Amino acid sequence: MARVVILGAGISGHTAALHLQRQLKNKAEIIVVTPNSNWNWIPSNIWVGVGKMTKDQVTFPLAPIYKRKHIGFRQAKAVAIHPEGSPDNPQGFVDIVYTDPTRSGQEEQLTYDYLIVATGPKLNFAATPGLGPDGNSWSVCTAGHAEQSAAALETIIEALKAGERKTLVIGVGHGTCTCEGAAFEYTFNVEHELRERGVRELADVVYLSNEYDLGDLGVGGMTFAQNGFETSSKMWTESLFRERGVRAILRAHVEKVDPGVIHYEELDGSKHTLDFDFAMLLPPFRGVDMKAYANNGDDITDDLFAPNGFLRVDADYAAKPFEEWTPEDWPKTYQCPRYANVFGVGIAFAPPHAISEPRKSPNGTVISPAPPRTGMPSGVMGRTVALSIAERIRRGDQAPLRTASMAAMGAACIASAGTGLRKGSAAAITMYPIIPDRKRFPGSGRDLTQTSGEIGLSGHWTKLLLHYLFIYKAKARFGWFMIPE
Amino acid sequence: MSDVDRSIAEAPLPTAGTLRRRKNLFYQVTRFVAFNFRMMKMVTRAHH
Incomplete structure (x- = not known):
């Protein structure tokens, strides 16, 4: 029986696991390896970060789901891939180290016929001295981080209630960060919370970002057709x-975060400081620290992974100037070029380049967003690769692979700007395609009939609906597969 | 005042009518339906 090993159980890895199991039933053994015991609907972490949801409302244990669906589960961390196997056995395998408290530190070699790398990002707080919950700022990247942020925010609100003035800085903690959308959401949820609690007047809320313009969001900005105008x-x-x-x-590129002081460089090369009482700054991402070895033991990490630690797939990685970037640069099948049975999906695949125009300060500091590839695109990639592998297991290695290029995919992004069934609001955005195609769509590079944005209470309802729908789906409850990614 | 501050200060402010519409339950129900329809169209395309 063929074995498919999936590294990671985030949106893309978990989606892939459920679809593979549904497609193959007893025809293959599906094993998920993830260091976390819980699944987390990350888009709702911003609500945990303002105390409007609890950690338990955005997470659930994976083990019972995988047991019910007959999917193997290893609570462990993958540390190395051996795509050529060993001198004695050509079958590929991964080295894993258990994080499961009952087997903590134990090692295992897990062979595979197909491997999906869906490890998500390493939260690279170390890239900026003083960044992160172990330093001098907060984060909402995990549900645990978000809870800490909520507690810190509560302390600030108490001080504001006592009549003190406070500065709250929310944004990204490095010039190469992605996920500006999450920082935007948290900014406006905090601002909403301060108003609701009657302390807004005493608070200075500052959004700190590596974007060139507001609304860039790592996708180079968008153009909407509204009221007869392009906006x-x-x-x-x-x-x-x-x-x-x-x-x-x-x-802005944050250079370091001291207690109460952010040091940052702007694109013109000037250096500044910003005093704060509360700072939530997202970290930059890089690939998880995984090694790769040939069957003779040679280190082939640099062949498999890009310098940023993400897995190379069927993208065009040739360095070229911004003006020469094309939609064709982006991967379609997510297959590793060197090993046909290895795939990379979600944040774990190495993008060929950014989407926003790259920029450097006169000091050589890169200050421009990395491309976002979370949420809906991640789920679609996970499903697409699962269907490709299922097809190959059923029909053999020559079965064609399915495609899901971000250059041929749209995305919906609901950026919350405050909670409450009557008082909430969100910016509801759709865009098509994610990767601008200026040949097909001269000007903005996107289809104006399918790229839209509107702000209102209905956006909040949609985000809340998606929260419940995707948790239902991730729990693989009745009819889960009918809910699209 | 920085360029960014100036640009924000010059951005269009929503009118009182726009702010009311953003909270109006009846109007927002229609926007909810319209947006979700648009999103489903996009999702359907993404699955091919």
Whole structure:
């Protein structure tokens, strides 16, 4: 019986596991390896970060789900891939180290016929001295981090209630960060919470980002057709900042975070400091620290993984200037070029380049967003690769692979700007395609009939609906597969 | 004032009517339906 090993149980890995099991039933053994015992609906972490949801509302244990679906589960961390196997056995295998408290530290070699790398990112707080919950700022990247942020925010709100003035800085903690959308959401959820608690007047809320313009969001900004005009996401976002009285510092690379002081460099090379009482700064991402070895023991990590630690797939990684970037640079099948039975999905695949225009300060510091590839695209990639592998297991190695290029895929992004069934709001955005295609869509590079943005209470309802729908789906409850990624 | 601050200060402010519409339950129900329809169209395309 063929064995498929999936490294990671985030949106892409978990989606792949469920679809593989549904497609193959007893025809293959599916094993998921993940260091975490819980699944986390990460988009709702921002609500945990303002105390509107608990950790338990955004996470659930994976083990019972996998037991019910007959999917193997190893609570462990993958440390090395041996795609050529060993001198005695050509079958590929991965080295894993258990994080399961009952087997902590034990090692195992797990052979595979197909391998899906869906490890997500390593939260690289170390890239910026003083960044992160172990340093001098907070994070909402995990449900645990979000709970810590909520507790810290509560302390600030108490001080505001006592009449003290406070500065709250929310944004990204490095010039190469991604997920500006999450920072945007947390900014406006905090601002909403401060208003709800009657302390907004005493708080200075500052958004600190590596984006060149507001509304870039790591996708190079968007153009919407509204009321007979083409409107930029820049103007649209600036309008929200003006309405809600949020300050913005853009084109910034955070160099270090001291207690109460952020040191940052701007794109013009100038250096600044910003005092704060509360800071939630997202870290940059890199691939998890996994090694790769040939069957003779040679280290082939650099062949399999890009310098940023993400897995090389069927993308065009040739370095080229921004003007020469094309949609064809982006991967379609997510298959590793050197090993046909290895795939990389979600954040774990190495993008060929950014989507936003790359920029450097005169000091050589890169200050531009990395490309986002979370949420809906991650789920679609996981499903696509699962269907490709299922097809190959059923029909043999020549079965064609399915494709899901981000250049041929749209995305919906619901950026919460405050909670509450009557008082909440969110920016609801759709875009098609994710990767701009200026030949097909001259000007903005996206289809104006399918790229839209609107702010309102209904966006909050949609985000809440997606919270419940995707947790239902991830729990593999009745009819889960009918809920699209 | 920085360029960013200036740009924000010059951004269009929503009118009182726009702010009311953003919270109006009846209007928002129609926007909820319209947005989810648009999103489903996009999702359907993404699955091919």
